[in-house]
Amino acid sequence: MDEFQLIRAITPKTHYHEKLILGIGDDAAVFRPDDGKNIVVCQDQMVEGTHFTKTTMGMSDVGYKALAANISDIAAMGAWPAYYLVTLTIPKHTNKDEIRDLYKGMQELASFYSMDLIGGDTTSGPALIINVTVLGYADPKQILTRSGAQPGDVLFVTGFVGESGAGLDTLLKNGRHMRFLDMEAEIVRTHQRPVPRCVEGRLLREAGSTCANDISDGLASELWEIAEASSSTLVIEEDAIQFRGYMLTLERKQALQYAFSGGEDFELVGTIAADKWPLLEELFKAKTSVPVTRIGYVESGPSRVLSRQTGRVLEKSGYNHLSKGDNHGDVRDSYDN
């Protein structure tokens, strides 16, 4: 397989968006934006050894999750995805079938959201790296931001948090080819194939929420981002955090540790005016199988996250690439300025 064969193989034969003028095949892609909408754009990448290993994820899972992580950021803005671009760094000895599986995983999710692949780049390099850019649309009158929390708001989270981190530990211990019990299979799936919460992001907008953040680095880290961007105090009631299945077999303290610091759950955490909370609950019951749980509130005060249970400031734990001394800067010397 050479670079040009690869590009030919991944070029879609049809497209979903009629406003796409030029997709893959020229120096750049061209589309006419949807009338009256704001364009939303984000980018996240996954690196072998940092975000996945051969033990934790198959190639189609890697493709799926690289796109899912980006769609999750679009969902956290209350927006809807439309186009994506994929940049690959491919190490030696990667075969054609592996790349085909990577795109299969991405296409599964892309077809669900009718997203068009419109470009990217391909290079060789020392590790497998998948960098995805997603473009989407938002209603110009209402986007969900990290700075949108107001004193008096209810703080909520969608779905169940902590499962991805627990799934990762299960995978690191047993490998992905293990025959898992149903409960373990559920958390492993959350780690490998998280479901972006686009529908739920829309419901947040419908109910009148102004603030959301998706959980990539862990609940603690995402709560701190909201507190800092909104210049307010978030009070978290740990006792309200819900778990299911495998997580209920753990000591609650450990389950909470996964929820706060595990990351990659890709659920939404956000806030909404207290008088609109009942409507949000109603909309979730009527329109999605994903639960929404009140886990605290917002009050005026310095930018910080307080635990209602302990009265103490919540530790800013969670995943931080550049504070983990062992996972960066090891393939080359420093620049000599």
Ligand SMILES: Nc1ncnc2c1ncn2[C@@H]1O[C@H](COP(=O)(O)OP(=O)(O)OP(=O)(O)O)[C@@H](O)[C@H]1O
């Ligand atoms: N290297 C960079 N250059 C320019 N902007 C960046 C860079 N890295 C991050 N950003 C920007 O910083 C902001 C926060 O990015 P961050 O990656 O922390 O958010 P996220 O995607 O929600 O989190 P995660 O990466 O854990 O999924 C975004 O506006 C992002 O575009």
Ligand SMILES: Cc1ncc(C[n+]2csc(CCOP(=O)(O)O)c2C)c(N)n1
């Ligand atoms: C093998 C392996 N080890 C550790 C992890 C955990 N992990 C890696 S990156 C990240 C935060 C989100 O990334 P980003 O901030 O880049 O979006 C987390 C929780 C993993 N997935 N696989």
Ligand SMILES: [Mg+2]
């Ligand atoms: Mg990011």
Ligand SMILES: [Mg+2]
């Ligand atoms: Mg995010």
Ligand SMILES: [Mg+2]
């Ligand atoms: Mg992200």
